[in-house]
Every structure is written in structure tokens, then in C-alpha cells.
Amino acid sequence: MAKDLLKFGIVGIGGRPKAFLSAFEKSGKARLTAVCDINREVMDENTKGLDVEKYTDYEEMLDKADLDAVIVGTPIQLHVSQSIAALKRNIHVFSEVTAGVSIEECKQLVEACKKSKAQYMLGENCNYLRSNMIVGNMIKAGKLGELFYAEGEYNHDCRNLIPKTPWRKTYTYDVAVIRYGTHSLGPILSWFENDRVESVCCVGSNAAVMHTDGKPLGDSTCYIMLCKTEQGRLIKIKNNLTSPRPYGLNYTLEGSLGAFTSYRLEDQQNNPDHIWFEGKSPKTQWEDISLYEEGFVPEIWSTHSGENSTKGHEGADVITMIAFINAVYDGTKVPIDVHMAMDMTLPGLVSQQSIKDGSKWLSVPNSREW
Numbered sequence: 001m002a003k004d005l006l007k008f009g010i011v012g013i014g015g016r017p018k019a020f021l022s023a024f025e026k027s028g029k030a031r032l033t034a035v036c037d038i039n040r041e042v043m044d045e046n047t048k049g050l051d052v053e054k055y056t057d058y059e060e061m062l063d064k065a066d067l068d069a070v071i072v073g074t075p076i077q078l079h080v081s082q083s084i085a086a087l088k089r090n091i092h093v094f095s096e097v098t099a100g101v102s103i104e105e106c107k108q109l110v111e112a113c114k115k116s117k118a119q120y121m122l123g124e125n126c127n128y129l130r131s132n133m134i135v136g137n138m139i140k141a142g143k144l145g146e147l148f149y150a151e152g153e154y155n156h157d158c159r160n161l162i163p164k165t166p167w168r169k170t171y172t173y174d175v176a177v178i179r180y181g182t183h184s185l186g187p188i189l190s191w192f193e194n195d196r197v198e199s200v201c202c203v204g205s206n207a208a209v210m211h212t213d214g215k216p217l218g219d220s221t222c223y224i225m226l227c228k229t230e231q232g233r234l235i236k237i238k239n240n241l242t243s244p245r246p247y248g249l250n251y252t253l254e255g256s257l258g259a260f261t262s263y264r265l266e267d268q269q270n271n272p273d274h275i276w277f278e279g280k281s282p283k284t285q286w287e288d289i290s291l292y293e294e295g296f297v298p299e300i301w302s303t304h305s306g307e308n309s310t311k312g313h314e315g316a317d318v319i320t321m322i323a324f325i326n327a328v329y330d331g332t333k334v335p336i337d338v339h340m341a342m343d344m345t346l347p348g349l350v351s352q353q354s355i356k357d358g359s360k361w362l363s364v365p366n367s368r369e370w
């Protein structure tokens, strides 16, 4: 007999979580039964035509809606408290990035996960970008050899979002810190399997970009964080949320047998994903990764591609949600558990103290020891 569909709730349906709506039907394993938002108008707008219970109070939804799982898609400072509220009721959690805004509250989240019968997953969608997953499979097959270096860049001018989402200014501009670093670190740590960032050192640029009030936006316009991993690898993270330039979510990876880059090269407008294999690729030229992708496309992408591929971070949003639904439905471990979430989140949080201490190298706590 077929199992019942999982019952899902969403908090923050007025914003980002609408990107996940098509995942329920596509998965064939879940349905959306309840939503919550403090803004009733946007909640109504984003749920037109859907048969769902609606709440303006989150805890009331958790208590009354009989949910198996909840998507936490509210502003970042609410992720930990809302995740804990669900975990206490043994409701599975899919949290938007980042996991938390301080080391202290991250400890509380880990504690709640230990006590709960439910699972917690961080919804780091960049781990599910098609090319990032293909590279992951090439690494597993040994094609890039021993990995030693990676770069992750997040260039996203979010100034226009500040009036509608003032929390962005409070948490990501007004404090010198890489708080929104998981888009960059997430995929890199998925490539560096069984490794974690052990120490970080962070530095900010001058403050060159002005806010609408004519004052500089933040202490620095851009931040660079260097990370050293337990296995001795080096990572460079660039976080830039103000720079007047095109959006850029870029990665570079280097191994003993080859390299990958997703940097959009000027003469290659269409596919930015390039690979280079020693002894195979032309000496001074990157090659389009699609030439080598056969045998490395992950199953989740083969099954759920098509119309997705141009929507929501190139389709990765829906794929990430399907991965979570599959794990909860099948009773297997979620792909990005709370410790992986901490591995992606804590280095950025430690960067705040490193900046304060004049870019001192500082160690990053290991949540498995908490």
C-alpha cells in the first residue's frame, strides 16, 4: 500500500519559500497543507488557488495543522527560534540559509536537534546547482585527483532589497562579518568530503558604496575570508552584497589532476562552467564541462530536469526541496544535516571576531563536540 503524502507547512510564504511550491507535486511524496505569514495580504497573494490552512501565528500553525515537516523561510534572525519550535514538536525542518546569526544560537539549534525525533536540513540550494553536483561526482570518481584549493564568490548587489527587507541591512550590512557565506562554502565543503574548516582569517575593503542616505553602506564594501581545513586545504571566500556589477555566484576548484571554474568568462556568455584535465585538455584553454558530463549527471537531476532548469537558481531550488522530501519520506538521513549546516555557517560567524582582531586567524568550533 502506498504511504500517505507528507503534510508540509511553510512559514514566511510571503517571500522566498514560494520558490518551492512546485516541488511537492513533482516529488509525488508530499503536499502543502498549511502556510503562515504575519503579512496576510502577501500570504493570500502567494497562495491563490491553493487549498491550504492559513495562519498568522507560527506556533498556532505548528500546534493545530498536524504537520510532518515545515519550511522556515522567514528573515535570518528567526531561523533558529522557529526551527527549534518545530523540532520540539518532532516536526522535520527545512531551514532557509543561513542556519543562524550567532554562535550562541547555533549551539541551541544543535542541542534541539539532539533532543528531537525529527530531522533538520539546511536548504543550501547552491549545493544542488547542476554543475556543482556534476563536479562532485567527478571528484568521487577520482577525475580531479587530490583536492587542495577552492574559491567561492558571492557577488549580489542587494541594495534594492533593503527597503522591503530591512533585516538585510541590520544583519548583513551594519556588522562587519560574512554572515551570508553558505552559498559559497556549501558546495565547496560538499566537494571536500569528510573535511571541515578549522580556522579562518577575514579582511574587509574600504567602504566605497553609499546608501540612499549618502552614507557608506557598511564598514566595507567587500570581504575576503581565507579558510584552512582540517586536511590542510585552502579556501578563499569573497562576499560582496553591494558592488554595482552583474550578479556572480562563482566557484573555482583545483586538484592534482585538473580544475573546475564557473567564472563567466568574457568570450563565453552561455555556459560559464568549465573544466580542465591534465594530459587531456588543450594546454591553455578551459573546456565546456558539458563535453565531459556523461556518466556524472546526478540521478535527481536526470529525474527532475526539464522545465525546472531555468527557474529558481537554475532549477536548484526545487531539486533541493525534492532531496529533503525524499529523505523524510523514505526515512533516510537528510543530505545537509545540522552539523553540515554548522560547517557552512560557523566560519562566517567567526569572521566577525577575526575582522575585529585585525584579521587574526581564529579557530572555528566543531559542532560535533558541543
Ligand SMILES: NC(=O)c1ccc[n+]([C@@H]2O[C@H](COP(=O)([O-])OP(=O)(O)OC[C@H]3O[C@@H](n4cnc5c(N)ncnc54)[C@H](O)[C@@H]3O)[C@@H](O)[C@H]2O)c1
Binding pocket: 011, 012, 013, 014, 015, 016, 017, 036, 037, 038, 039, 042, 056, 058, 073, 074, 075, 076, 078, 096, 097, 098, 123, 124, 125, 164, 165, 313
Ligand atoms: N537560498 C536562497 O537562494 C535564498 C534566496 C533569497 C532569500 N533567502 C533566504 O530566505 C529568507 C527570506 O528572505 P526574503 O527575501 O523572502 O525575506 P522577507 O523579509 O521578504 O521574509 C519572508 C516572509 O516572512 C514573513 N515573516 C516575517 N516574520 C515572520 C514571522 N514572525 N512569522 C511568520 N512570517 C514572518 C514576512 O512577512 C515575509 O512575507 C531569508 O532567510 C533569506 O536569507 C535564500
